[in-house]
Amino acid sequence: MTSTMNRQIRLAARPVGFPTAESWSHTSEALRTLNEGEIQIKTLYLSIDPAMRGWMNGGKSYIRPVEINEVMRAGGVGIVVASQSSRFAVGDYVSGSIGVQEYWTGMADDKYGGFYKIDPALAPLPAYLNALGMPGMTAYFGLLDVGQPKAGETVVVSGAAGAVGQTVGQVAKQKGCRVVGIAGGKEKCDFVVNELGFDACIDYKNSSVKDDLKEHCPNGVDIYFDNVGGEILDTVLTRINMKARIIICGAISQYNNTSAIKGPSNYLALLVNRARMEGIVVFDYVKRYPEAVKEMSQWMAQGQFHTREDIVQGLDQFPAALMMLFEGKNFGKLILQVSSEN
Template identity: 40%
Template sequence: MTNRQIVVASLPQGTLEPAHFELQDVPMPTPQDGEVLLRTILMSIDAANRSWMQGATYRDAVKAGDPMPTYAICDVVKSTSPRLSPGDIVAAESVWADHVTRPAHKVQKLPKVEPLSHLLSVYGIAGKTAFHGLMQIGQPLAGETIVVSAAAGSVGGYVGQIGKALGCRVVGIAGGPDKCAFVTDALGFDACVDYRAGGVFKALRAACPDGIDVYFDNVGGDILETTLGLMNERGRVVCCGAISQYDTTNPTGPRNLPGVVVVKRLRMEGFIVMDFARDDAKATRALQAWVAQGKIKVTEDIVDGLENAPQALIGLLNGDNTGKRMVRVGADP
């Protein structure tokens, strides 16, 4: 019996393309003592996937020939460990493949939530990243103004909705009139600036008449530079990602550092979601309450088929997703 997997055929030197990946048929893995055989149900597609191809980050660099890493929701097919049983739903650091084996102690047993996709979106990486970054670093107060870039994306949409639930004014930045309409009409943001229309500084200043207290940055580059110029004194900048910089050989950064940080006494801090894992239960309780109250709408963008994972990532980098992007490899049990 064979198993499909997708490897990185070659490392991109510029824009990521389908030719950088290869779909392979390989032998079905067999779990050794203390391991589990997992069937992939859903794979998370994140901008960070692209950054891993550029070198070591918070994880080892992805090299040519490696199966493409991912975070996945799986069910246990076979277990040689007392920790897990067939049929258990787990989260695992995995790869783009139909089946994988993993040490049982390195996967996390999950509750059976319907649909399982919520374990990747609102109760998973996206929702927890939004909650931890905004609450722990942004520390918003009711009445303050929050700006979030990539506002129609997986994390940005939840950041804005959490901000509204806390009583803040929330302004998004997104690409194109359709996405901006989605951000205000569906997600309830107070305003949204279309960066593709140009004049971002002027439009953002008009949308934030009292300045910006918290900026949740998902894109870096020119948008970060522009937003820093509108921050209030002692504002907080939450550095979550830099999607504008991942798919290029000529990355750019804000030119107003460190001057604007000093003059405005800003606090600028980066993080990854695992930094606050100790508070995951608190995040889940809050997110569940807001969903139940109708204050958070769950938005998901699910692409069907393992073979479509490369295009799903390429599309994400081009901004064609609305909500949390993931690839469905197998059916929910």
């Protein structure tokens, strides 16, 4: 372990609406010596996720809130730079909950960090924060386990060019479904159709989602994987089929509301169509991650599955990167590169 400083970004205040500069504090502290059983990880990449906004709120949720003055929670990929544990060796690449900081130090079997080794030969490191990481696992198990798609069914996914959406659509195509994405802007729509192989993509910023759903889903919608909530959820509800499944993965359109969240006015479509709306939280599937990684990495190796990342450089850019996400400015899975791989 070299003697050096660890720079960190901490939650300074719980935001109302969008996070601002006042939401964060930038701190620095000396790295400490390891105790028996501990490891030290140098952060390479951090995952920037919509869920982060929820972690900044107080109150009960599926995971405890980040406390004031705590290092902001973030999943990431790093390299072990010091080890007093038999589980990890220096030079191992790992993934887990690193936090928004340059180094993570703690027990190798820490339940909060939950680090596991990853193989940089199998896929580029950023892919482990995308299709082979939490967003990919969310997409895979949300679609297959909650959505139960059958070949020939029509799957619609919002946030189609984002980390979860990319994977939902590609997995659905592999399972023989018709896939229609919803994304913001022509560039994103072209990407999911031309590079990821979706059947169609609706540009919600420049066309009528209602009209385009009619055109691109002539047989109605059997599965809707919702990452955005708000008006788009309501519009899709008007097009669902009997026994449709709505997978509630997120509601990025609503996370920064200063007033109440807008509930889906058309929820009675669930009644008319005997349909189901169900939530997914990826942590429930931890034990089954290997089956998803195995299947998706095979598709990748066969050239049938693609990922796209949007990589922002530098720890200090974390607050700006998070805002990019809420403004829809990222194109692909948003990742913060904290240190170079070499």
